[in-house]
Amino acid sequence: MRIETLWLGRGGQGIVTATYIIANAAVMDGFYAIANPEFGAERRGAPVKAFLTIDKNPIEDLEPIKTPDAVIIFDDKLIDSMRFAIDAVKPGGYVIVNSAKQPEEVRKIVGRNDVYIVVVDAVGIAMKHVGLPVPNGPLAGAFSKVMGFPRLESIKTAFENQLGKAVEENFAATKEAYEVAVVLKPEKVDTSAKPKGVISTTSAFLTGPYELVGWQQVNKGGAVGPGSSLQYLTGGWRIEKPIIDHSKCIMCRKCWLYCPDDAIIEAWREAPGPRGRVFRTKVIDFDYQYCKGCGICAEVCPTGAIQMVREI
Numbered sequence: 001m002r003i004e005t006l007w008l009g010r011g012g013q014g015i016v017t018a019t020y021i022i023a024n025a026a027v028m029d030g031f032y033a034i035a036n037p038e039f040g041a042e043r044r045g046a047p048v049k050a051f052l053t054i055d056k057n058p059i060e061d062l063e064p065i066k067t068p069d070a071v072i073i074f075d076d077k078l079i080d081s082m083r084f085a086i087d088a089v090k091p092g093g094y095v096i097v098n099s100a101k102q103p104e105e106v107r108k109i110v111g112r113n114d115v116y117i118v119v120v121d122a123v124g125i126a127m128k129h130v131g132l133p134v135p136n137g138p139l140a141g142a143f144s145k146v147m148g149f150p151r152l153e154s155i156k157t158a159f160e161n162q163l164g165k166a167v168e169e170n171f172a173a174t175k176e177a178y179e180v181a182v183v184l185k186p187e188k189v190d191t192s193a194k195p196k197g198v199i200s201t202t203s204a205f206l207t208g209p210y211e212l213v214g215w216q217q218v219n220k221g222g223a224v225g226p227g228s229s230l231q232y233l234t235g236g237w238r239i240e241k242p243i244i245d246h247s248k249c250i251m252c253r254k255c256w257l258y259c260p261d262d263a264i265i266e267a268w269r270e271a272p273g274p275r276g277r278v279f280r281t282k283v284i285d286f287d288y289q290y291c292k293g294c295g296i297c298a299e300v301c302p303t304g305a306i307q308m309v310r311e312i
């Protein structure tokens with residue numbers, strides 16, 4: 001028995017820790033396990049993926065995983081950009097998603113009827129027990145529920161080994177997710193069918209497969225342009241988004257000064273005035289295409305005009 005899995009999420013969500021915990025717990029339960037993460041930009045919020053293989057026998061080949069048995073998605077907003085990984089799940093496999101949406105709605109977004117869809121509001125559960133939007137413990141619980149291993153007791157010991165702190169809180173989140181995760185069975189499975197896609201082996205980058213170009217295609221001097229920051233929509237990284245109460249804003253622009261993604265903008269707003277007049281005033285707003293939800297603007301705002309609200 002061999003289970004190959006791919007864990008996809010964003011920096012700061014504990015993807016790598018989750019795979020280490022499951023690997024550690026699986027070894028305690030008598031399995032062999034290998035967990036290897038792959039990073040992109042080393043920034044909170046940047047996409048991260050980690051591979052985890054568990055086997056009853058020693059794992060001797062270290063080939064990249066091309067068609068996983070399960071994909072675990074830490075943020076339902078990643079489903080579209082991670083379609084290449086979902087397409088590669090073997091028929092009869094599992095797509096485990098952190099989402100507060102209704103399970104049937106998640107099944108529609110995932111778009112596969114030949115795999116198990118497992119839905120758990122991992123962020124909500126983590127907020128309740130740990131006080132932080134870290135879905136890794138709950139997703140470990142959902143994984144254990146559908147795979148039938150590792151045992152919850154082993155996951156708890158793995159938490160102690162890996163975290164050394166807040167073990168009870170994290171384990172309570174794992175246990176609740178184990179109990180409440182919703183499992184939708186596949187509508188039909190042809191286990192002899194091949195998955196629609198295969199995960200690229202060219203070190204596969206996080207938002208999809210890419211092709212390496214030959215030297216003939218590279219511009220003279222190796223210059224690449226324009227800079228990628230405009231094209232790279234960091235708004236897709238958010239777990240929480242800032243909202244503003246304009247009645248509290250004094251237009252000091254401290255939020256603009258500190259925003260790391262240039263996502264604070266000034267916009268004109270029309271408001272009704274006396275005698276039928278319409279006033280135009282400048283207000284602070286957010287460019288949600290690029291706002292990655294770091295919360296710095298809410299932190300630095302001197303009047304408390306900005307609040308962060310949960311988005312997934």
Ligand code: SF4
Pocket residue numbers: 241242258259260261262263264286290291292293294295296297298
């Ligand atoms: S949360 Fe605020 S500071 Fe952070 S990226 Fe968004 S607008 Fe900028």
Ligand code: SF4
Pocket residue numbers: 244248249250251252253254255256284300301302303304305306
């Ligand atoms: S920091 Fe707060 S008060 Fe200052 S401009 Fe931004 S939202 Fe307004």
